[in-house]
Amino acid sequence: MLAAYVTHFDQQDPLAGLTVGDLPAPEPRENWSVVDVRAASLNHHDLWSLRGVGLRAEQLPMILGTDAAGIAPDGTEVVVHGVIGADGHGVGPAESRTLLSEKYAGTLAEQVAVPTKNLIPKPPELTFVEAACLPTAWLTAYRMLFSVAGLAPGDRVLVQGAGGGVASAATRLASAAGIEVFVTSRSSAKRARALQHGASAVFEPGARLPARVDAVIETVGQATWSHSMRSVRPGGTVVVAGATSGDASPAELSRIFFQEITVRGVTMGSREDLAALLRFLARTDVRPTVDEVFPLAQAAAGLARLDAGEHYGKIVLTT
Numbered sequence: 001m002l003a004a005y006v007t008h009f010d011q012q013d014p015l016a017g018l019t020v021g022d023l024p025a026p027e028p029r030e031n032w033s034v035v036d037v038r039a040a041s042l043n044h045h046d047l048w049s050l051r052g053v054g055l056r057a058e059q060l061p062m063i064l065g066t067d068a069a070g071i072a073p074d075g076t077e078v079v080v081h082g083v084i085g086a087d088g089h090g091v092g093p094a095e096s097r098t099l100l101s102e103k104y105a106g107t108l109a110e111q112v113a114v115p116t117k118n119l120i121p122k123p124p125e126l127t128f129v130e131a132a133c134l135p136t137a138w139l140t141a142y143r144m145l146f147s148v149a150g151l152a153p154g155d156r157v158l159v160q161g162a163g164g165g166v167a168s169a170a171t172r173l174a175s176a177a178g179i180e181v182f183v184t185s186r187s188s189a190k191r192a193r194a195l196q197h198g199a200s201a202v203f204e205p206g207a208r209l210p211a212r213v214d215a216v217i218e219t220v221g222q223a224t225w226s227h228s229m230r231s232v233r234p235g236g237t238v239v240v241a242g243a244t245s246g247d248a249s250p251a252e253l254s255r256i257f258f259q260e261i262t263v264r265g266v267t268m269g270s271r272e273d274l275a276a277l278l279r280f281l282a283r284t285d286v287r288p289t290v291d292e293v294f295p296l297a298q299a300a301a302g303l304a305r306l307d308a309g310e311h312y313g314k315i316v317l318t319t
Contacts, residue, residue, distance in 0.1 A: 001025045002319070003109035004299035005061040009052030014307065017050050020299050023063065026105065026113035031090045033116045035080060037070040039132035040107040040296075042306050042315045043165060044244060045099065050303075054102050064299075065107030066100045066268075069131035072119055079131045079278065080107060081118040081271045090115025099268070108299055110319050120274050123282035133288035133314040134277060136268055137165030138173070141217070142277045143269035144239040145174055149215035153178030158213040158231050160184050161220040162194040162202070163312045166241055168289045170217045171197050176286045182209055182231075184224065193312050197289060215239060225249040234259040241266045289313030 003023045010016040026034050046064045049055055055062055066082035084104055085095040100106045100114065122131045144166075145151050151174065159170045162185035174181045175198025183194040183202045191202035203209065205224060212233040218224065221243025228238050229252045238261060256263060269277075281287065291311040294302040295318055302315045 001110040002296055003063045004065070004296065004317075005063045005108075006050055006055065007061050009050065009055070009057070011051050014047050014050035015300060015303055018300055018303065019061070020297060023061065023109070025111050029113065031116055032113050033073055033119060034111050034113050035068065035070040035072055035078060035119070037068045037107060037110055037112055037319050038128040039070070039316050039318045040065050040068040041132045041136070041165075042302055042317065043067065043136045044242065044306070045101070045136065046108070046303060047307055049101055062101060063105040063107075063109050064101050065109070065112075067132050067135045068107035068112055069122055069128045076119075077122040077124075077128075078119040079122050079274065080112065080114055080135060081120055081274050082107070082114075082135050083268055083270075084115065084118070086270070089117035108296065108317060110296070118271065120271060120278060123278055125282040126278070126287075129290060129293060129316050129318065130288050131278075132316055133165070133290065134281075135274060137314060138169040138288060139269045139274050139277055140241045140266055141166050141169035141173055142280070143273050144217055144241055144266050145170060145177070145179070145215075147269065147273060148239050148264050148266055149237045151177070151179050151215055154180075155214045156180040156182070156211065157215050157217060158182045158184070158209065158228070159199075159217045160205075160224040160228060161244070162199075163187065163190040163309070164219055164244065165314050166219045167217065168194075168197065168313045171199055172286050172289065173280070175199065176284055182213060184227075190312055212236070217241075219243070220245050222246040222249040226252065229255050229261070232261055235261070237262040237264060239264050239266055291315050293318060295319075
């Protein structure tokens with residue numbers, strides 16, 4: 001089968017270690033299902049894998065990808081939940097949590113094997129391309145906003161770094177839920193797109209906001225951390241799901257304890273969260289922002305666009 005996979009690591013040029021070619025199809029195993037992938041979306045996790053973060057050389061070649069939508073063996077249209085080992089389904093009860101492409105082969109392939117419990121029915125209202133955008137970025141944004149920050153209609157949130165998958169998802173979801181959304185970006189074009197997708201106001205990074213927010217959606221890290229700390233209200237929450245600019249910023253502990261700010265980390269979400277997210281989208285007109293779609297054979301072009309930061313929304317590969 002055709003797949004996009006890591007053959008060696010390169011910190012400076014991650015795409016140098018990418019190969020798109022034929023690998024053996026996944027073998028059937030008890031309590032797992034082999035899904036025929038129709039669409040798979042890209043994430044920064046794929047670029048970190050190409051740099052060797054979370055992988056060892058002896059695990060190579062490793063197929064990239066955590067997100068997919070496709071066809072189950074019984075013909076059902078499904079969305080793949082990419083978290084393995086969180087509750088023992090399909091693996092040993094003591095197995096630690098991993099994401100697809102960390103221990104088990106990922107989704108950037110014509111087929112992927114996952115625990116059968118990880119297959120969520122795809123609503124007919126969503127296309128395969130739209131559904132493939134959800135299991136990492138949109139699921140993470142959903143959990144950050146509602147499960148962790150506990151935001152409700154009328155609350156206010158700051159989304160740092162418009163354009164990324166989590167940030168654009170958070171903007172769309174929060175706006176649809178009646179939450180006031182402030183968004184930052186270095187790019188005037190991305191700020192304009194954020195307004196089109198429901199942001200109440202947009203700002204350059206580090207700009208003083210008209211009011212403090214109840215929560216911050218933080219995926220940028222070092223470049224925006226101090227601004228996030230200054231922008232959240234006392235007793236508010238900063239939810240962290242990434243650090244695309246690095247994680248070497250000072251923690252500002254005195255501000256955190258004096259203003260009783262909660263800092264919470266999030267990595268994706270549960271199957272139940274994903275099912276709830278799918279219902280949310282099926283019952284509304286909210287849909288993932290798709291930046292560009294490439295065939296699987298052109299995975300390198302999609303990953304290069306992601307690495308350059310040229311995208312707004314999700315980049316998707318189709319088979």
